[in-house]
Amino acid sequence: MSPLPPSPFPFRSLAVVLNPQAGRGLALREWPRLEAALNAHTLPWSWLSAASAEDALSRVQALPPGTAVLAVGGDGTVNRLLPALVGTGRMLGLVPLGTGNDFAGMLGLKPGNFDSALSRLSRPPRAADVLRCTYSGAGQTERQEWLMNGLGMGFDAQVAALLLKAPAQLPGLGRYLWAALSAVRQLKTETVEVLLGGQTLYAGPSCLVAVMNGTRYGGGFMISPTSDAFDGQLNVVLGTQLSRPRLLALMLKVLRASHMSDPRVRSGSGQSVTVRWQSGVVSHLDGELIGTQRQISVELVAGAVQLLSAPV
Numbered sequence: 001m002s003p004l005p006p007s008p009f010p011f012r013s014l015a016v017v018l019n020p021q022a023g024r025g026l027a028l029r030e031w032p033r034l035e036a037a038l039n040a041h042t043l044p045w046s047w048l049s050a051a052s053a054e055d056a057l058s059r060v061q062a063l064p065p066g067t068a069v070l071a072v073g074g075d076g077t078v079n080r081l082l083p084a085l086v087g088t089g090r091m092l093g094l095v096p097l098g099t100g101n102d103f104a105g106m107l108g109l110k111p112g113n114f115d116s117a118l119s120r121l122s123r124p125p126r127a128a129d130v131l132r133c134t135y136s137g138a139g140q141t142e143r144q145e146w147l148m149n150g151l152g153m154g155f156d157a158q159v160a161a162l163l164l165k166a167p168a169q170l171p172g173l174g175r176y177l178w179a180a181l182s183a184v185r186q187l188k189t190e191t192v193e194v195l196l197g198g199q200t201l202y203a204g205p206s207c208l209v210a211v212m213n214g215t216r217y218g219g220g221f222m223i224s225p226t227s228d229a230f231d232g233q234l235n236v237v238l239g240t241q242l243s244r245p246r247l248l249a250l251m252l253k254v255l256r257a258s259h260m261s262d263p264r265v266r267s268g269s270g271q272s273v274t275v276r277w278q279s280g281v282v283s284h285l286d287g288e289l290i291g292t293q294r295q296i297s298v299e300l301v302a303g304a305v306q307l308l309s310a311p312v
Contacts, residue, residue, distance in 0.1 A: 022073030074098015127303030
């Protein structure tokens, strides 16, 4: 018997994890087209059926060695799978079909372009950084979560909360703009201390603090344009005290990634950051709301996820 030809893929098999809620049902509606693309690329794939996000995580954790995971959805879909991926060597591929798709967008992946996303699965993986976040959960118990893209506290988290009320017919960035304009009317400034690597980066009034591994959130807002998920650094971007008109002007700069030189913006990079607010502010992790927080600590863990969808 002649030996089997070498596999064109760096994995033995591929488990497809699709979030049916991603993109307000877009991922599920696009499944027939994605299934055809998977077969056309002759991928050794199988469907991972799960009753919930928790069930999907458990099933991914139980996959045999050599099985890669293809996450079909948005940033939240990837976030929920991270506990089964960080430090395990299990490879992760992405097909963006969520609302914002910000981490995938940073990598150059576009929703609906399945050939581009699937062709990357034949490349060797790259070791991507992740963020380990510590904050207070229910009953003030300490919680830890992994993040792929980033977190926001203050204005941008308020935007994330208002996204739930945005008109359903708007596209991802349009919904974010609607929510952002609504949040401007409710703008609050609180006193914050930001410690980067144990040293004070900023102390004073602020309307938002973002800690990023990726470059963008909200479907295209380039909050941290110099971020690189492969450089071993997290990035902090914050806004100081801003009036409503100045915040609106700054938002336009963020869309063009031209805000970093604005005197009302402070930024820095490092391996760890602690954000302490005088009063609790609304916060989100990878776009998922975690309620009001007074303190969040974040540590970068370099090269913790084997990413198949990285650009060349």
